[in-house]
Amino acid sequence: MSKMKYIRQIEEFQPSCAQEAADKAIVLDICARFGDILTRANLTCHITSSGLILNEGKDKMLMVHHNIYRTWTWTGGHADGEEDLEGIALREAAEETGVAAVELLLPDMASLDILPVFGHVKNGKYISAHLHLNASYLLQASEKEALAVRAGENTAVVWAPLAEVAGRSKEPELIRVFGKMLSRLDIALPL
Secondary structure (H helix, E strand, O other): OOOOHHHHHHHHOOOOOHHHHHHHHHHHHHHHHOOOOOOOOOOOEEEEEEEEEEOOOOOEEEEEEEOOOOOEEOEEEEOOOOOOHHHHHHHHHHHHHOOOOOEEOOOOOOEEEEEEEOOEEEOOEEEOOEEEEEEEEEEEOOOOOOOOOOOOOEEEEEEEEHHHHHHHOOOHHHHHHHHHHHHOOOOOOOO
8 A cells, every 4th residue: 555645745855953853753653643634633733734935036935914823924724635745835825825826946845843833713613722743845936926815814915025024923933944944945034
């Protein structure tokens, strides 16, 4: 029996630091132990995929203002049964920004992280704290493309100069992730 695509993608991921190596081992262990981590039916942890979208000059990041967290952040979402982590990141990037032509900047996953999600209310329902087993990809899009808000997900979409990214976000754990992803392109995230 062949391995599921998302497991192969996680196994092929090359960690850039001790945190990613440790998280990769834990995520693969969770994949082996839990029956369903591709859907939100697993209330403890589930697979998500995100995209850090850069412009052609690699000096701006496409950011969305997230409805639940009320901060500027990247694009991404739940697997919701889909096995292709790369495909999830590309789909979510297009859906959340309105940009039709989003492409991979690097051919492989750029980061793998276990991200905490604090309890919150979504669509009038309380969602308990849980973990996102998050695969991240470096993506690219043109600044010339029209941007569009996705009602229910975000309230704004903007190309932010990299020098503004850390100041726009209220999520320090994601600033760390953005920085290590950009370092794969030899770009330093100004703090």
